[in-house]
Amino acid sequence: MAPAITLAAETELSAANTGFMLICSALVMLMTPALAFFYGGMVRVKSTLNMLMMSFISLGIVTVLWVLYGFSMAFGTDSGSLIGWNSDWVGLSDIGLTELWDGYTIPVFVFLVFQLMFAVLTPALISGALADRVKFTAWALFVALWATVVYFPVAHWVWGSGGWAFELGVIDFAGGTAVHINAGAAALGVILVIGKRVGFKKDPMRPHSLPLVMLGAGLLWFGWFGFNAGSWLGNDDGVGALMFVNTQVATGAAVLGWLAYEKIRHGAFTTLGAASGAVAGLVAITPPAARSPRSAPSPSVSSPACCAPWPSA
Numbered sequence: 185m186a187p188a189i190t191l192a193a194e195t196e197l198s199a200a201n202t203g204f205m206l207i208c209s210a211l212v213m214l215m216t217p218a219l220a221f222f223y224g225g226m227v228r229v230k231s232t233l234n235m236l237m238m239s240f241i242s243l244g245i246v247t248v249l250w251v252l253y254g255f256s257m258a259f260g261t262d263s264g265s266l267i268g269w270n271s272d273w274v275g276l277s278d279i280g281l282t283e284l285w286d287g288y289t290i291p292v293f294v295f296l297v298f299q300l301m302f303a304v305l306t307p308a309l310i311s312g313a314l315a316d317r318v319k320f321t322a323w324a325l326f327v328a329l330w331a332t333v334v335y336f337p338v339a340h341w342v343w344g345s346g347g348w349a350f351e352l353g354v355i356d357f358a359g360g361t362a363v364h365i366n367a368g369a370a371a372l373g374v375i376l377v378i379g380k381r382v383g384f385k386k387d388p389m390r391p392h393s394l395p396l397v398m399l400g401a402g403l404l405w406f407g408w409f410g411f412n413a414g415s416w417l418g419n420d421d422g423v424g425a426l427m428f429v430n431t432q433v434a435t436g437a438a439v440l441g442w443l444a445y446e447k448i449r450h451g452a453f454t455t456l457g458a459a460s461g462a463v464a465g466l467v468a469i470t471p472p473a474a475r476s477p478r479s480a481p482s483p484s485v486s487s488p489a490c491c492a493p494w495p496s497a
Contacts, residue, residue, distance in 0.1 A: 197282060198289035201418035205294045211410025212301035216243055216308050218407055222400025222459070223312045225393040231316050232392065238311035238323050245327050246304045251276055254303060254331065255296050258339035262346025267337050288417050298414055299339075306335055306363045313371035316381040316389075330370060338362050358415035360471035394455045401459035405435060408466045412473040427473040431466065438465025 220239035227235045246254070253274055260270030272278035276296070285295040307327045314323065341347040342356040349361070356362055381389065391397060412431045413424040442461025443453050 195284050195287065195289055197284060197291065198418065198420070201289045201420065202291060202294055204419055204424070205290050205298055205414055205417065208410035208414025209294070209298045209301050211407045212298065212305065212414065213243075213407075215301075215404055215407035215411065216240070216305050218400050218403030219305070219308050219312075220400070221396050222404060222463070223315065225396025225398075225400060226312075226391040226456075227315045228389060229392045234320055235311070235315055237320055238314070239308040241320075241324050242304050242308040242327055245324060246307065246331050247300060249328065249331055250296075250300045250303055254336045255299070257332075257336040258299070258303075259344050260340075262340070262344060265346055265348035265351065266341070268340045268344045268346070285417070289420075290417060295417065298417075302359055302363055302411075303331065303335060303339070306359075306367050307331055307370075309363070309367035310371045310374065313375050314378065317375075317378045326374075334370065335362070335366065338366050355471075358412050358470045358473060364467055364470070391456060394459075397459050398455055401462045405462055405466060408435075408470075412470055416474065423474055430473050431469055434469035435462050435465035438462060438468065 216239055220236045223239065224232050224235045255276070256270045256273040257268055260268035260273060262268055276293075279292050279296075281291065281293065283292045284290065285292050288295070307330055310330070311323065318326075339362050341349040342354055342362050344350060349356070354361065383389075409428055409431055413419070413427045416423045416427065419425065439458050439461040442457050442464065446453055446457045
């Protein structure tokens with residue numbers, strides 16, 4: 185069976201880009217435990233460990249599923265514009281160490297592991313909507329089912345060659361659709377089904393540890409540089425540096441904006457507001473992170489297989 189991408193023989197492996205992408209992958213991996221701290225500090229003491237584990241377990245479940253069939257479903261040969269499949273990728277059974285991702289200078293394994301970290305993070309994002317609502321075992325089952333039925337197919341729609349959104353020209357740079365909108369829609373759906381917290385508006389539910397929240401927000405900020413800069417799949421043209429700067433500036437501005445609003449509205453600054461502003465800025469800058477005030481960078485290939493870059497001006 186022919187894969188959804190073809191290996192470009194004329195492209196040579198770049199040690200610099202490969203190293204850059206491995207570092208970015210590690211940064212994105214850090215975002216999941218960072219999210220655990222961010223959410224864990226905002227719940228009551230009795231819910232802290234459950235909240236931490238709801239994020240952390242995604243590292244185990246989604247990693248195994250991605251290796252078994254997730255990567256094949258997301259980036260394999262298209263079937264009806266809805267799902268991909270490549271039997272050679274099941275269990276990573278037939279991927280050469282030096283095989284390159286189509287049109288890029290990084291190995292397939294590097295692209296695979298970078299995308300894995302996105303897949304791990306996305307269900308963890310949903311967990312914040314279910315604080316004090318579900319047991320850990322029920323959540324673990326939900327992660328496995330949701331990743332299989334929702335995330336892997338949606339990733340194919342927007343990033344996989346042949347996916348219906350990809351073919352329509354949808355630009356999903358660094359996961360604005362497949363990660364943020366997808367997780368947000370899922371969070372809304374599950375809270376409509378599960379309902380309110382037990383004791384909502386009756387028992388005090390203040391954040392028990394704002395230091396944990398700030399630690400999580402800081403680590404998310406740190407990891408987000410890999411999330412955005414790595415989505416260009418290399419840095420030969422300097423776009424990664426542009427995205428790094430845009431990420432930092434937008435997030436800093438968002439922190440100041442949120443704090444200014446709090447001061448005007450409530451008369452005081454809060455640490456929770458600063459952390460919330462940082463995360464809001466990170467999410468907001470992700471889709472346009474590669475946009476330059478002078479001109480938009482041109483795509484390095486005509487049909488990028490992941491994280492489609494901003495179109496030419």
